[in-house]
């Protein structure tokens with residue numbers, strides 16, 4: 208299916224995990240992708256999948272200059288920017304009272320600040336292309352899961368920002384939506400090892416009875432939000448979680 212033919216999309220954290228799957232799937236659907244990530248090796252491996260259509264930028268998304276560089280790279284290499292996926296987000300899981308200033312800075316820097324900086328850097332180009340922004344939320348934030356305070360707070364800040372941007376940028380035909388995924392990535396596999404009971408609790412309650420596969424279950428939902436098929440949708444939070452949370 209080539210529903211993203213001619214699109215040019217920035218994917219933060221686009222070298223591995225859900226972001227890595229997104230880079231591959233968006234390219235298979237006809238897009239060119241600028242993958243921004245701190246993992247040089249994984250980034251270079253992604254480029255090898257499709258050197259014509261994937262550019263890798265080694266950069267820390269919490270630095271505002273990296274957002275500007277990514278937009279410049281999209282325009283210089285592929286001629287425009289039609290989509291932005293703010294997927295990267297690093298955080299540490301600890302009880303609320305044990306979280307340090309550095310822990311809070313990591314989650315807000317790579318999650319909220321990065322999303323804001325990339326949206327601001329991309330705005331002018333997205334206005335030209337009537338583009339689409341997909342930001343990432345989390346079911347852990349909606350549920351208020353224990354040990355996730357710095358992560359949950361940043362994720363809900365991202366959802367608030369996304370709703371306001373959807374309202375303000377509607378007149379520019381820029382759409383802004385949020386996806387909350389539930390996927391079996393390497394990070395989640397590690398978390399399953401350290402918190403087996405929490406993992407089992409969640410897995411047992413998923414109506415579609417499995418954690419999502421990044422390529423087959425999560426990426427197509429993001430592709431839909433980037434494509435014209437969702438042209439009348441903005442400001443929404445979409446649960447890509449097998450029915451785990453029914454948002455109303």
Ligand SMILES: NC(=O)c1ccc[n+]([C@@H]2O[C@H](COP(=O)([O-])OP(=O)(O)OC[C@H]3O[C@@H](n4cnc5c(N)ncnc54)[C@H](O)[C@@H]3O)[C@@H](O)[C@H]2O)c1
Pocket residue numbers: 219220221222223224225226243244245246249266267268269293294295296297317343344345346347387388389390391392393394395
């Ligand atoms: N996996 C899940 O089930 C799940 C559930 C809820 C929400 N999410 C959200 O989905 C998104 C992707 O999750 P994931 O599980 O694939 O994460 P991950 O940790 O597996 O991958 C994140 C990618 O981002 C990169 N990255 C980390 N810090 C970075 C930085 N400072 N600058 C640039 N790149 C950086 C990593 O190198 C990696 O390639 C995140 O926003 C996450 O919070 C995931």
